[in-house]
Amino acid sequence: MIGQIIQAVLLGGYYALTAAGLTFMLQVMRVINLAHGSLSIAFAYAVYTLAFRYHINPFLGLLMVLPVAAAVGWALQRLLLERAARGGELLPILSTFGLAIVLDNVMFQIFGANAKGLAQFLGDLSFAAYELPGKLYVGKLPVWILAAAVCVLGGLHLMLTRTGLGRRIRATAMDPVTAGLVGVDARQSAAIAAAIAMMMVAMSGVALGFRTVFDAYAGGPQLLFAFEATIIGGARSLWGVFVGAMVLAFAQTGAAMLHPQAFLLGGHVMFLVVLFARLALGQGSLGTRLRQVVRGA
Amino acid sequence: MTKTSKGANRMTLNRRQIMASGLALGTASLGAGRVLAADGDPIRIGFMSPRTGPLAGFGVTDGYVLDQVRAALKGGLTIGGKTYAVEILDRDTQSDPGLASQLAKDLINNGGIDMMLATSTPEVVNPASDACEAAGVPCLSTVVPWEAWYFGRGAKPGAPSPFKWTYHFSFGVDTFKKTYLSQWAQLETNKKVAVMYPNDADGNAIRAGLAPLLAAGGYTIVDPGPYETGTSDYSTQIAMFRDAGCEIFNTFPIPPDFAAFWQQAAQQGLHKQLKIVQVAKTGLFPGDIEALGSLGANIASADYWHRDFPYPSTATGIKAADLADGYEAATGMQWTQQLGATMALFDAGIEALKAASDPKGKAALAAAYAKLNVVTMVGKVDFTSGPVANVSVAPIIGSQWVKSESGKFTYDTVITENATDPNVPVTHKLLPYNA
Numbered sequence: 102m103i104g105q106i107i108q109a110v111l112l113g114g115y116y117a118l119t120a121a122g123l124t125f126m127l128q129v130m131r132v133i134n135l136a137h138g139s140l141s142i143a144f145a146y147a148v149y150t151l152a153f154r155y156h157i158n159p160f161l162g163l164l165m166v167l168p169v170a171a172a173v174g175w176a177l178q179r180l181l182l183e184r185a186a187r188g189g190e191l192l193p194i195l196s197t198f199g200l201a202i203v204l205d206n207v208m209f210q211i212f213g214a215n216a217k218g219l220a221q222f223l224g225d226l227s228f229a230a231y232e233l234p235g236k237l238y239v240g241k242l243p244v245w246i247l248a249a250a251v252c253v254l255g256g257l258h259l260m261l262t263r264t265g266l267g268r269r270i271r272a273t274a275m276d277p278v279t280a281g282l283v284g285v286d287a288r289q290s291a292a293i294a295a296a297i298a299m300m301m302v303a304m305s306g307v308a309l310g311f312r313t314v315f316d317a318y319a320g321g322p323q324l325l326f327a328f329e330a331t332i333i334g335g336a337r338s339l340w341g342v343f344v345g346a347m348v349l350a351f352a353q354t355g356a357a358m359l360h361p362q363a364f365l366l367g368g369h370v371m372f373l374v375v376l377f378a379r380l381a382l383g384q385g386s387l388g389t390r391l392r393q394v395v396r397g398a
Numbered sequence: 399m400t401k402t403s404k405g406a407n408r409m410t411l412n413r414r415q416i417m418a419s420g421l422a423l424g425t426a427s428l429g430a431g432r433v434l435a436a437d438g439d440p441i442r443i444g445f446m447s448p449r450t451g452p453l454a455g456f457g458v459t460d461g462y463v464l465d466q467v468r469a470a471l472k473g474g475l476t477i478g479g480k481t482y483a484v485e486i487l488d489r490d491t492q493s494d495p496g497l498a499s500q501l502a503k504d505l506i507n508n509g510g511i512d513m514m515l516a517t518s519t520p521e522v523v524n525p526a527s528d529a530c531e532a533a534g535v536p537c538l539s540t541v542v543p544w545e546a547w548y549f550g551r552g553a554k555p556g557a558p559s560p561f562k563w564t565y566h567f568s569f570g571v572d573t574f575k576k577t578y579l580s581q582w583a584q585l586e587t588n589k590k591v592a593v594m595y596p597n598d599a600d601g602n603a604i605r606a607g608l609a610p611l612l613a614a615g616g617y618t619i620v621d622p623g624p625y626e627t628g629t630s631d632y633s634t635q636i637a638m639f640r641d642a643g644c645e646i647f648n649t650f651p652i653p654p655d656f657a658a659f660w661q662q663a664a665q666q667g668l669h670k671q672l673k674i675v676q677v678a679k680t681g682l683f684p685g686d687i688e689a690l691g692s693l694g695a696n697i698a699s700a701d702y703w704h705r706d707f708p709y710p711s712t713a714t715g716i717k718a719a720d721l722a723d724g725y726e727a728a729t730g731m732q733w734t735q736q737l738g739a740t741m742a743l744f745d746a747g748i749e750a751l752k753a754a755s756d757p758k759g760k761a762a763l764a765a766a767y768a769k770l771n772v773v774t775m776v777g778k779v780d781f782t783s784g785p786v787a788n789v790s791v792a793p794i795i796g797s798q799w800v801k802s803e804s805g806k807f808t809y810d811t812v813i814t815e816n817a818t819d820p821n822v823p824v825t826h827k828l829l830p831y832n833a
Contacts, residue, residue: 104633104637104666105633105634105637108631108633108662108666109631109633112630112631115630209450213450213454213458214450214451214452214453214454214455214458214493215454215455215685215689216653216654216657216685216686216689217689218657218689218690218691220657220661220689220690220691220693221688221689221690221691221692222691223691224691224692225692227661227664227691227692227693228661228664228665228669228693229665230664230665230666230667232667236667238665238666238667239665240661240662240665240666241665242661242665243665312630312658312661313630313654313655313657313658313661314653314654314657314689315654316452316654318452319654322628326630350631353630353631354631354633354634357629357631357634358634360623361622361623361624361625361629361634361635362597362623362624362625362626364625364626364629364630364631364634365626365628365629366626
């Protein structure tokens with residue numbers, strides 16, 4: 102029982118890392134990035150290629166990929182989302198949907214059908230464990246992933262609350278037009294936020310590669326878990342994501358303890374319960390409530 | 399002036415050349431038509447396998463096998479004193495059953511095939527077989543548990559076979575039982591088997607069919623129940639297996655699920671108590687095992703073909719080891735067991751053509767299949783003595799992934815038992831996983 106609780110916490114940490122990039126994009130740019138999962142797989146492939154071809158340790162590989170990810174995020178915002186946003190609220194979402202399809206199939210063309218993993222480049226670390234009293238084993242990697250999630254979300258929180266850049270990003274998130282009136286370059290703030298979000302996406306892709314193997318079409322489930330954690334957490338704050346991810350992980354683990362087949366179902370049910378509770382208990386018309394759920398505003 | 403006349407000359411020359419080549423083409427095609435008419439229509443063979451998509455691990459070697467078969471059949475096939483050219487129309491189902499069905503119908507209606515060959519997973523083989531059965535085209539298939547092919551397509555136990563045109567040779571639940579019992583008897587264990595069977599067609603069939611047979615063989619089955627593909631945490635099952643003290647592990651997962659499960663099992667110490675890790679579906683091909691890193695060593699599997707098999711290909715004359723070496727030399731990739739299975743499909747198909755009174759007569763060819771009894775690259779294919787009509791049971795040989803001795807690749811698969819075909823040489827003793 103204690104063992105399962107520990108595993109659920111670790112799983113929640115992984116989901117938090119997975120959801121962080123999606124939530125941040127949603128908060129600042131008000132876009133649900135449907136290419137979230139596919140992009141994370143693309144970065145995982147990048148780290149895989151560095152490790153496989155050039156024998157670069159995946160941790161080092163991730164450090165090398167992070168600036169690339171930032172550039173991708175910046176370009177994504179400037180070249181795609183910003184332009185699409187001129188065509189209406191829905192268009193950026195549709196563009197990311199298209200991007201996901203293109204990315205999936207390009208990755209399939211390049212890397213083929215065989216599943217790839219990053220754990221093989223870690224040697225024994227991939228299954229190394231801390232032994233706790235009472236014959237409890239806790240995998241080192243999941244602990245590190247949880248720590249990474251806490252550091253990333255905590256660091257981002259500090260940046261948003263304590264720095265000038267953070268204030269500008271928050272102002273842009275609240276109201277880009279008004280932010281512009283008081284001298285904030287909303288375009289630039291949004292692009293920086295997208296760059297940060299994409300670095301988190303790269304981290305989540307590598308975390309996935311450490312946990313299991315992935316192929317070109319593995320982005321879909323990633324997006325689903327990230328989205329569920331984001332919505333359960335309320336899409337309001339970064340700590341909300343953390344809570345949402347934990348709730349998702351506990352719902353899944355709890356359901357699996359009742360019946361192993363119910364693992365995924367438990368998460369989906371929790372997601373729907375939270376969603377409908379929000380819709381039922383919210384204020385205003387149904388449309389406003391829906392908007393509240395998705396935007397957390 | 400000279401310049402222009404030269405230019406004009408060149409132009410006329412070009413025109414003449416074009417005319418001439420056009421004429422030549424015309425006569426050539428006329429000539430070809432005449433040759434064909436003289437020799438009769440070529441025999442057209444449809445071949446379907448998953449070359450791309452999630453099942454591409456099966457189809458990756460098929461291009462090489464097709465090259466070998468086409469080279470061997472270049473001079474045509476002489477059947478009953480008549481020489482037929484042979485055309486193979488190969489199609490990639492992209493791992494999509496819907497597309498497989500479409501492609502099969504297209505091969506039948508527009509490709510004018512005389513015979514269909516299909517391999518690798520029910521997602522390819524069952525729609526291809528169904529299309530052939532409906533259209534009255536002889537079809538031979540392999541690498542699907544025969545129960546999934548036979549009962550999965552609507553045949554009833556005890557009733558006569560409803561199939562007239564489709565034939566299948568492959569391993570079945572009973573083959574797995576024999577192989578596993580022979581494999582597991584090699585090590586001293588407490589006979590407690592942890593099983594992870596997913597909630598999919600294979601998993602449910604194995605739970606219903608294989609698990610009771612293993613229990614009857616003296617093993618205690620510890621089954622936490624089916625899990626959904628895509629589950630990201632398995633600590634419930636791992637805790638259960640650990641508490642039960644299981645020493646054998648058996649699973650039929652897709653590769654991503656197994657990678658996630660196995661890493662978590664290792665992190666939580668389960669791998670230290672397991673003496674035998676017997677996987678199926680995942681672990682057929684070297685890429686699956688390599689992706690597991692050092693956790694892949696000593697995982698036991700079962701092979702429907704191996705480079706140490708004693709049977710040469712009847713269609714091409716290639717010996718088992720030469721097929722594997724040839725593939726590695728041509729592609730730089732490690733050989734896989736699918737090489738021999740696809741080759742055996744052509745072996746048996748071509749033997750049936752040779753045995754048919756009229757290879758282009760579909761009823762005659764189907765009658766030849768019903769009487770077929772030949773030794774192919776994977777061993778005996780015999781439709782006269784199967785458990786049900788239309789089915790021949792093929793062996794599956796217990797094996798284990800060990801650190802490569804040659805060092806060319808990370809892991810090699812070696813044969814550890816031969817209960818289902820004693821002609822296959824056993825080269826290694828099963829090593830305990832946790833040793």
